[in-house]
Each structure stands twice: as C-alpha cells, then as structure tokens.
Amino acid sequence: MSSPTRTAFRFLLAALPALWLLPSQAAQLVRVGAAHFPPYTVRPEMGADTGLLPQLVEALNVAQHDYQFVLVPTSIPRRFGDFKQGRVDMAIFENPDWGWKDIPHVTVDMGLEDAEIFVAQQLPDRQQDYFAELAGKRLALFSGYHYEFANFDADPKILAQRYNASLTYSHDSNLLMVLRGRADIALVTRSYLSDYLLRNAKVAAQLLVSQRVDQVYHHYAMLRPAAPISGEAFGKLLQGLRESGQMMKIFAPYQIAVVPVPGD
Template sequence: MSSPIRTASRFLLAALAALSILPSQAAQLVRIGAAHFPPYTVRPETGADTGLLPQLVAALNALQSDYQFVLVPTSIPRRFGDFKQGRVDMAIFENPDWGWKEIPHTIVDMGLEDAEIFVAQRQPEGRSARQQDYFDDLTGKRLALFSGYHYEFASFNAEPKYLATHYNATLTYSHDSNLLMVLRGRADIALVTRSYLSDYFLRNLKVADQLLVSDRVDQVYHHYAILRPTAPITGEAFGSLLQELRDNGQMLKIFDPYKIAVVPVPH
C-alpha cells in the first residue's frame, strides 16, 4: 500500500513531466498598421506582401519568439482612428509632426532617413532645358501631390482643399500617376520620396533622362515608430529589437537598396 507521500510525489512528478512538454507561452501579438506608402507598404488591403514593411516584419519575427508582429491594413487618413481605437498597436515609418501630437503615444527612433524631393520635366517641348533654379519658387506652378501626405512647404497641412487653393495641387493616390502627369505636361512638379524615385527609375529606365530631379529637399523623413501606451511591446523593447537588426546587418540589407539611409540612433 502506497504512502500518501509517495502518491503525492508521483502526482507531482507526473505534473512536472506534463508541463515540460507543453509549448512555451504564446508570443504576444503586436499589430502594425499598414497603409499604402510605397515603397514601404504597397496596397496592403489587397493582401500583397510587397514593400519594405513586410520585409521588416519578417526579420523581426525571425529574430525572436516573444512577439509575433502582424500587419493590419489601414489607410493614410484612417490610421489615426485605428490607432486611437486600438485596432493597431503601432504605426511605423511615421513622424510625430504628421498629425500625432494630440494622440497619446510613445515614439521609437528607427534610425532611418529618406527625403521628399521635387521632380519636373527636364525639357518640355518647344522650351529650353530647365535648371535647378526652376524649383526655387513654386508660385504659379501646377503640383502633383500624394493625397494625405504632409509636406513641409505647405507647413504640413494635408487638407486637400488647402493644397488645391494655395498651391494649385492635384492630389492622387499614386506616385506613378503623378510622375506621368509631369511627363505628359499635365503638372509642372511632382513631389516623391527619394526611395520611391529610385525604384521608379529601375522600373522605367527610358524616362530617367526626361526628368529633372531637384537638389532641393522638401523634407527629410526621419522615421519613427509610434506605439500606443498600452501596446503589448514597450518602446524600449522594440528599440532593442531594431538595434539587433542593425547589428546583424538586416536593416542595411532591407533599406540600403532603396537609398534609405540607416543612421545612428542617439542614446
């Protein structure tokens, strides 16, 4: 007849054995808002996994098992509401000046820099070739802009009516369309990110010589991640993961081909 102590010991050993074969605690889900912002995110609402954000998410998930990063499709205008209502935990490739100031958040410096530049037709038919001074004054010029973007020349006011009234702007949801408007003479200047233009020229080798790219920069995009105060991951933890990707070369591998600078992050 077994003693109560032996019986209890057997139950304890059995319980410990069962625990040892159970999977570890499930990774915490971190939802990242994915708005169409090429080449960072390309048409996420269609389920496409192209763009730099899916590559970054894959690298983050391969790096560790504590968090599972997933993309949640949103849009440039809708991302603020999705963030405030908790549909997403994080907005990425952002800047606090782009409408976030009144929304509680934590920022994480991603150590990435891009730029917004001006592009015009190099030599319209029947006219002399344009030079860099063409970009000095925007007055009277027809602009092709991306709807929802915050431009420094317009004091970061993204209201379509304001841009149309004050800057004779046509707004679209396609950099390709804006550049085509310039090539066809339907707009004088388009603003595009340096990273996008680099990719565009690779896809459209024949038009590179037809376009004049400004030395003037509208703004430097210094990218940040914007986290909800109650996000499953802290700003410090996310910053540490990004640093690991910098240290192992993954950040450079993902972003350098698009001329997005990987820069030091101040401590």
C-alpha cells in the same frame, strides 16, 4: 514499472511537445498598422505582402520569439482613428509632425532617413533654379501626405486652392502627369523614385530631379501607451537588426539611410 506509473509516463511524453511549444504560444501579439505608403507598404488592403514594412516585420519575428508582429491594413487618413481606438498598437515610418501632436503615443527613433524631392520634366532650358519657386506651378501630390512646403497641412482643399495641387493615391500617376505635361512638378520620396527608375529606366533622361529637398523623413515608430511592447523594448529590437545588418539589407537598396540613434 506498474501500470499507473506507465500511464503517467506516457502522458508526460505526450505532453512534452506541447511544453516545447509554449514559448511561441506565449508570444505577445503586436498589431502594426499598414497604410499604402510605397515603397514602404504597397496596397496592404488588397492582401499584398510587398514593400519594406513586410520585410521589416518578418525580420523582427525571425530575430526573437517574445512578440509576434502582424500587419493590420489601414489607410493614411484612417490610421489615426485606428491607433486611438486600439485597432493597431503601432504605426511605423511616421513622424511626430504628421498629425500626432494631440494623440497620446510613445515615440521610438527608427534610425532611418528618407527625403521628399521635386521632379519635373527635363527640358532644354530647364535647370535646378526651376524648383526654387513653386508659385504659379501645377503640383502633383500624394493625397494624405504632409509636406513641409505646405507647413505639413494635408487638407486637400487647402493644397488644391493655395498650391494649385492635384492629389492622387499613386506616385506613378503623379510622375506620368509630369511626363505628359499635365503637371509641372511632382513630389515623391527619394526611395520611391529610386525604385521607379529601376522599373522605368527609359524615362530617366526625361526627368529633372531636384537637388532641393522638401523635407528629410526621419522615421519614427508611434506606439500606443498601452501597447503590448514598450518603446524601450522595441528600440532594442531595432538596434539588434542594425547590429546584425538586417536594417541595411532591407533599406539601403532604396537609398534609405540607416543612421545612428542617439543613446544607442
């Protein structure tokens, strides 16, 4: 083999590893907004990788190599602006009723259902009918959340004035307010309460959990129309995770129902 030929052959061998890496390098970056919404996302602005959203993103990245999903910290109030300005491509665990009406987006049904429920302190004479009427009761709510009983209006002034609500950024704080008699009723997601009672089993007997549901969270993903991934493609990725059992593995422990998606 002549010297120029040997040189070309060595160059080709050196280039092969780079060629093998091309598929991963060509993966399109998809930025997923991560707002504090426990147990789905927990303090992403502090660099925490706990919660269900990081698990879902990891499962999506393991399942395929065309897209690389990354988390971008945002907040409940700021997520709309980040979405409109293109700082994030996608908002996950959302609902079209939660302030998205006037924002261009593509909706993808995630096939996940959670619920918002009422929790009060357990007292000897207190039964389920305690939750039938909210008027005159002190409510502990999560700031920025859209509640059905309030017609999905998240304005803190309206919630405080019209519904006698105290707003915090912590479900734990709201439940403690109930346990200490500083609030009559807290609204929490069923998934969060399930996790809370696992961590605080001793207080389970002190809490009365409503059979009444404020709303069923049917979760959707909101994609920017110019996002690197289409709604159809993202729906297929989620369907793949359902079929492989990954969705059930991630969400079932938190009593989040994995339900069929129409059209699958």
